[in-house]
Amino acid sequence: MESQYTESIAKVILFDPIDSGANRLCILSSHATPSMASWLLTTYEEQGITDISIELIIEAVMDSGIDNISHEGFKELHGRRYSNKCNISCSYLFQPPTSKSNLFIWLQDDKPVQAFDCTYDFTQISFLRSNGGSITAQSAAYAYKLYENAVTRSIFCNHSEVEEYIIIRSSTTSPSSTDAKFHDNCVHLPLITRTGEPGKRSGLNWGQRNKRNKNEAYIPLPSRIAKSGFFPLNKQHFLVVTDDHHTLQLRVEQQNDKAITTPASNAQLGEYFRNRLGLANGAYVHTSDLKAYGRTDVVFYKIDDEQYYMDFSSGGNG
Template structure:
């Protein structure tokens, strides 16, 4: 049967409800933000965690963005995280490039269900805004094809993988230099500045950077944090909505996966673990891990806001430095 709508649930979630426990994917193109979204969606829907094995087929031919490559490696390194499905990622490094897309579900080690079609393993391909087709196919034949392609792959975290595939800058306006800074060419790039303070001009208690500190003594990770997002900016289309994940490259060369969430799209968080953003901000500010952050802490650091530059629909640059980013002329 040919499927045109409802692909996200049909192909990526429903097989779990039917007992499948492992997903093997061959996709010409793929992104770490899709894998992150998929893992988080499984948890949000209270489904059992599964094993995800991804093969990316076109990276040797077309190259791969550094941010995507690093994102895949970070997901692989997080396989012991309680909130993350076990994940492997391999790149086709021998023979012809692979442009096909196949989704093979297994149950107890045996082929269970499979789909083939046009949809890459990306958020864009599985969004309602994109027209894609998938067709169910014989799972045993899908397993044979997956095994054939897998024999020509190398794991994304292999020590020599970066000598085999071509890595590209995360975006044309960014250049990674020898110093631990990223030069930013601001020409034509839209940006927004988001305050870490409340409307009253102070830090929140149980909200914002101190989301994990609750007055009612509710037990939460004290590092939990979000960046407040005003409704006007949320409605402007600057950030992706509908719980889509996006990559943020920071001025100190870190990389985060964020999303907009909460009622009214009022918060920017690290979706796989809400404490990751709080840990990052506390480390930058120079306060203890898990500490309550005061307005004076932010003033001592030199900033009470962060600036986001929109590079594309899934990539942003976040400046939290106390000096202006270096502009290329």
């Protein structure tokens, strides 16, 4: 079976088996990104899909290692249990052989019930943006034996000795890099409105309403930048490393793609900025707070289609 439509690819492999009672997804993929894992968990939650367990093994890291940003992203997701009780574990293959294909095996509890052998890596670029590829139905029992064998040759991403088995590569993500392309490929997003103040009930103060978590926040995204292709749209996730060495999963959402949010919790972004500004959780953000800190904007540098660097260092724009 082959599909031209990325939505159909995700539906066939990642969603349809759940309708038949499958509740455990084992993935053996050559390449994978934390943004894809985050997107899948969030989409399950938003569609009311509950009690799904995802077990991911990434193969390519055995030879090429993994960049530290992706590694931190996987560690952040590993073992996380969302409100709908869906969770994911992330492991790295450290010993040959590799399967030379991508296997997606569905189980109902401990019984293999459906499997796919496909050309699609567990990435958003592959699943949600690619224009072609192939999917082949595979014997679920056979595919699961391959997966179980890979389990014996893999290590959890958060294992204390993981760096003895897998090379964790440092990423050159700082804007102090001499790479001109890195400097040119950036956008400045104001955190204040044309009045010179943050929104009273929007932006960093999105949650300043009755019965809302007052930490809820988003970064306003001007329409011209939303339409420029700089950020992925359609609720796709992107992993951000910040100038103070945190990692955040973000996405563009709301009407007219006007907001950058943290999909796991709208309050996560607000907590981050209030901590940087030295404010208490839930505090109202004033222009004076931003100016006292030293800047009223945030800068995003694009590393690749699923990774960005976010600079909110003090004194960035006065």
